[in-house]
Amino acid sequence: MVVDGAERRAFAEELAVEAGELALSYQEQGDLDVRAKGVLDWVTEADLATERLIRRRIGDAFPQDRVLGEEESESVPQAGSGHATWVVDPIDGTTCFVSRLPSWCVSIACVDGGGRPFLGVIRDPGGAETFSALTGHGVTINGHDISVPNRGITDGLVGVGHPRNAPDEPTLRFLQRLFAVDGLFYNCGSASLALAYVAAGRLVGFFESDLRAWDALAGEVLIRESGGWSTRFMRDGSMTTSKPVLAANRGSATALWDMAREMFPGCAGPEQHSAE
């Protein structure tokens, strides 16, 4: 089945803005209905309402497509099933959202019927920015093309997220290696937004030891389209397993890969990327 990328990109950009406005209206109104899923892990009425909106809009526009979202489980689509699959996180950075911090976003990716992510749209409602990429068509921020200069590891900050329900050791080891080369880390509390910042050249890289597809896929498309490098989330053919993610500006990719490569067995590093 041929998937129309340009049509889906325009649709996703509009949808991400609408979804972001809905979520923001909940944050601004305050007094949220919040339920704990675990330690420092919440779901709010805003997450649920925003995912419902996204699912409804996709269902209306592309009834044949599948949807994998964080908040509503359903029978999970298999990669390569022949149908496009939307992978959505209605609010990435819920801890920040609940804490009334501005760093959270709506993350929307689309994976083609062969299991290849080809579209990534990340909307930061607080900053009023939409980061968007379609394979082969580069990256835009609010509709404007961007170009990203090469930045080395000490030319900026490296985003590092830490998953709540995974061992500390991989994060601590990565930080130790980063500090050993005078690098510094930044944690904005939203993996998707941090990945968008790498694509935009604002962070020189990003690492988190355990992420889900809805945290990672939109950012992966953005980074690859910006000329940067990222591990491939679909490397094991699965959209549903969690796994480590490393992404970098082209100028920092080899140095960051050297700090983390043992966490990515079988994964192509930046040296191989140019040949992919």
Ligand code: IPD
């Ligand atoms: C989380 C955020 C956070 C990351 C966690 C994610 P959520 O997503 O992306 O930055 O460190 O691993 O689970 O729960 O806010 O959608």
Ligand code: CA
């Ligand atoms: Ca998330």
Ligand code: CA
């Ligand atoms: Ca979420």
